[in-house]
Amino acid sequence: MWRILAASIIGIVFGAIAAGCQNGNVSAGNSAIVDNPPTIVSSPLPIAPASGMVIIHTVQRGENLFRIARLYGTSVEAITKANHIADPKMIQVGQKLIIPPIQATTEPEPTDIPIPTLTLTPTSTPPLITLTPIVSTTTQATNGTPPPPPDNVNGVKIDTFVVMPPAVQENMRRIFATGQALGRNPRAFSKVGDSTIENPHFLARFDSGPYNLADYAYLQPVIDYFHGSFSRQGMAVRRGLHSWSVLNPAWADKDNCEPNESPLACEFRLNNPSLVLIRLGSNDVGAPELFKQSVQNVITYSIESGVVPIIGTKADRHEGPGNINNNILRELAAANNLPLWDFDLVADTLPNHGLASDDDTHMSFFYAHDYSLPEAFTKGHAVHNLTALIVLDRIRKVLTPPN
Amino acid sequence: MKKIILLTVVTLILAACAGSTISTPAASSNPLGNNPPSNSAGAGDPAKIVEKYITAKVAGDAKTVKQLLCSAMEAQADQEATTFLGTSEPKIEGMACTTTADDKVKCDGKISALYGQEKNEFPLVTYKVVQEDGEWKYCGETK
Numbered sequence: 205m206w207r208i209l210a211a212s213i214i215g216i217v218f219g220a221i222a223a224g225c226q227n228g229n230v231s232a233g234n235s236a237i238v239d240n241p242p243t244i245v246s247s248p249l250p251i252a253p254a255s256g257m258v259i260i261h262t263v264q265r266g267e268n269l270f271r272i273a274r275l276y277g278t279s280v281e282a283i284t285k286a287n288h289i290a291d292p293k294m295i296q297v298g299q300k301l302i303i304p305p306i307q308a309t310t311e312p313e314p315t316d317i318p319i320p321t322l323t324l325t326p327t328s329t330p331p332l333i334t335l336t337p338i339v340s341t342t343t344q345a346t347n348g349t350p351p352p353p354p355d356n357v358n359g360v361k362i363d364t365f366v367v368m369p370p371a372v373q374e375n376m377r378r379i380f381a382t383g384q385a386l387g388r389n390p391r392a393f394s395k396v397g398d399s400t401i402e403n404p405h406f407l408a409r410f411d412s413g414p415y416n417l418a419d420y421a422y423l424q425p426v427i428d429y430f431h432g433s434f435s436r437q438g439m440a441v442r443r444g445l446h447s448w449s450v451l452n453p454a455w456a457d458k459d460n461c462e463p464n465e466s467p468l469a470c471e472f473r474l475n476n477p478s479l480v481l482i483r484l485g486s487n488d489v490g491a492p493e494l495f496k497q498s499v500q501n502v503i504t505y506s507i508e509s510g511v512v513p514i515i516g517t518k519a520d521r522h523e524g525p526g527n528i529n530n531n532i533l534r535e536l537a538a539a540n541n542l543p544l545w546d547f548d549l550v551a552d553t554l555p556n557h558g559l560a561s562d563d564d565t566h567m568s569f570f571y572a573h574d575y576s577l578p579e580a581f582t583k584g585h586a587v588h589n590l591t592a593l594i595v596l597d598r599i600r601k602v603l604t605p606p607n
Numbered sequence: 608m609k610k611i612i613l614l615t616v617v618t619l620i621l622a623a624c625a626g627s628t629i630s631t632p633a634a635s636s637n638p639l640g641n642n643p644p645s646n647s648a649g650a651g652d653p654a655k656i657v658e659k660y661i662t663a664k665v666a667g668d669a670k671t672v673k674q675l676l677c678s679a680m681e682a683q684a685d686q687e688a689t690t691f692l693g694t695s696e697p698k699i700e701g702m703a704c705t706t707t708a709d710d711k712v713k714c715d716g717k718i719s720a721l722y723g724q725e726k727n728e729f730p731l732v733t734y735k736v737v738q739e740d741g742e743w744k745y746c747g748e749t750k
Contacts, residue, residue, distance in 0.1 A: 399725055442727070443722070443725040443726075443727060444693075444694060444720070444721075444722035444725045444727045446692070446693050448686065448689050448692065448693075449690070451686065452686055452687075452690055453747070453748055454664075454687075454690045454729055455690075455729070458730050458732055463732065463733070463747070463748035463749050463750055464747045464748045464749075487693055487722055488693065489693060490693075491692070491693070494689070494692075565723075
């Protein structure tokens with residue numbers, strides 16, 4: 205018993221060391237490779253690699269080769285062979301395994317779960333192959349082609365809540381080009397908002413994992429593209445932030461920002477983004493004209509800085525009946541030819557409009573980020589994050605279309 | 608023994624005098640109206656001018672803010688006056704400002720403000736002052 209306990213402790217320590225030595229783009233729950241790594245997490249559905257595709261899986265705590273093989277529709281034998289593993293029980297948390305495209309296993313599941321060990325094989329490093337992302341984890345059509353990605357969330361068409369007519373797309377390209385000339389990072393976005401988008405609830409999970417995009421697996425490339433931005437709260441997200449505080453130096457983080465530097469200026473300087481997600485209005489009560497002018501000021505500043513503003517509507521009605529602030533946001537997006545992320549329309553499909561039961565402002569939680577579960581589509585933060593990914597995906601395709 | 612008691616009493620007196628909590632009226636929902644009568648800034652002590660400015664800013668006293676603001680920051684006057692608009696119970700805590708250079712005033716202390724149950728704190732920093740028409744004016748933050 206004591207030997208097992210000692211081995212567990214040693215294994216956990218070495219597993220943690222091995223995980224810490226991983227490439228910076230690899231984190232718990234992710235399979236990573238140099239180019240466009242898909243994210244594969246434990247799923248009740250097998251994820252069959254397409255012909256010619258090789259996947260890299262990072263061993264998670266509690267996994268064994270049988271479960272991993274079943275996850276990908278391959279066999280323990282194929283995995284051990286591809287990775288030159290002498291003993292199938294000798295795998296380590298954090299170990300990267302090549303998953304070759306072989307048929308599903310019929311092997312029985314072993315009753316024991318291997319304790320993370322000290323041994324790491326293979327004896328030689330297999331070549332890594334560039335992957336194409338898996339499009340969907342749902343049942344594939346009989347001709348082997350993956351089904352098209354969903355065109356809606358909870359029945360709300362994507363084209364309805366992501367509003368980007370041609371004029372908006374043209375304007376986006378113009379602003380983006382200005383930003384590129386200024387040296388903006390095309391793979392970084394920033395956030396502007398209040399406690400409703402504080403970490404860890406808003407997007408952070410897409411940097412750290414685990415998550416399961418399920419039918420929306422086509423969004424994996426946008427997660428990879430903007431890696432690092434999802435978990436960044438930044439200098440322009442702060443509890444109690446009002447639209448008229450975003451450009452006020454008094455509200456800036458004095459530990460990180462320069463004197464007289466507003467939260468937004470500070471964020472743009474530190475993060476150098478090409479996009480900014482603007483989610484304001486929950487705290488802007490009783491001053492619609494000031495709210496409108498203040499958001500316009502934020503938009504103007506962003507555009508002049510070469511950063512494309514993405515206007516997001518909110519689920520709450522904290523400012524009172526009439527949905528005043530959301531309507532102002534829609535109006536400003538249209539007037540400025542900017543992309544509108546009309547989350548409010550999707551929040552309409554959620555229990556309590558996506559808000560927590562004891563809170564008229566903050567959204568309901570679903571930290572698991574497992575979109576294979578029906579519960580994910582009943583929670584405010586989960587749907588909020590999914591729709592944000594979709595918006596970023598659409599924008600990315602306009603600004604940096606694939607070759 | 609007596610010396611120890613005396614030292615203790617002196618220390619307590621000094622501690623009681625060092626720093627104070629100043630409660631200011633909550634920011635008005637209409638910060639650009641209902642302002643108190645204005646006072647002349649005067650040449651005076653730059654540190655006092657900055658303290659007066661911060662007090663006016665927290666109170667949403669737009670008239671005094673504009674009066675004490677340097678000309679280079681005129682365009683930000685409304686923004687300055689609405690800094691704490693929408694928050695409740697903004698308070699200045701432990702403000703103590705001292706002139707550290709010809710054009711700098713360093714302030715210790717902080718401002719705290721509530722929004723619902725969410726509390727925010729805003730540390731006081733070092734501020735720039737300039738003389739315009741013979742009077743000291745507040746002119747933003749500096750290092």
